[in-house]
Amino acid sequence: MRKIKKSKTPISDIEVPTQIKNPELVRERRRQIIDSTVTLFIEHGYHKTTTRMIAKAANFSIGSLYEYVSSKEDLLYLVCKTIHEEVWDAVENALSDTDKEEERLARVIRHYFYVCDKMGDHILMMYQVTQFLPEKWKARILVNELNITDIFINALSSLSGKNNFPKLDEKILNLVGHNISVLGQMWAFRRWHLQRNFTIEEYIKIQTDFILGLIF
Known part of the structure; x- marks a missing residue:
């Protein structure tokens, strides 16, 4: 892999x-x-x-x-950096397992969503106040956001066409990668409402089924 x-x-x-x-x-x-x-x-x-x-x-x-x-701006930047590092580590650890391709992707999604749940306050705050960062750091945060999505795109690419995993073209890889990224963050943004009806485990299962449905 x-x-x-x-x-x-x-x-x-x-x-x-x-x-x-x-x-x-x-x-x-x-x-x-x-x-x-x-x-x-x-x-x-x-x-x-x-x-x-x-x-x-x-x-x-x-x-x-x-x-x-x-400065306070240093701290805001470090909050964003910490979020990206936690996501990276969780996804990389999930990819290190040797399960079948579909199960490995489901594990990647699960680990990422758990990070979004654990760091929900951090993620919400990051999006609320990133506008106050110096321009050079704003640009870095945007790059890091895309790098997080690239983790999922690269993971999908590494699974694409292997065994029973469908072959995905570049547009679908990109779309599904962004879907995973945004759906995880949605739990952080809308947790105040979603938790009325779903546990994090229920949310993960429903959204994983949705994402896999885009592929299989």
Whole structure:
């Protein structure tokens, strides 16, 4: 099976400078800060949330916070980056299994939807406030969004025409890839309503049947 390649223009930690030299510590502390940031952005809004509020919520001094990030925009960008990384890892892990093609695709969808459920607040907040990022980072976020969709397109391409899996042309690969991406995010956007009628497991089953119906 072809292994999905990551973006040719990966986002490095250099773009979000830090004074800390230990990469693992940076990742751990930034995740702690990111989770607190999301909660505050949702509760108070992007503009009313200050870095001092974020530092307090994350149990950092304001000086310590600035060792890991330099601005509120840094934090917003890191939220988006974290979402994309979680999706990538979930899908790659699902593709590493050796089940039949249809079952492997269903697993990819399931893992992705679970990430959308787990990070629903993060995803919703990302789309609400990305407009406040500097232009260079807005462009990167859009690239990362398309890279997420490319994960599904590449996964479908790697399964296409194998055994009982239908051969899909480029247009259908693209359409189904975007369908998977958007349907997962829809749970995050409309969870407030969908949860009245469906559990996440029920939603996954219905949408997986729908997506497979586009192929088989």
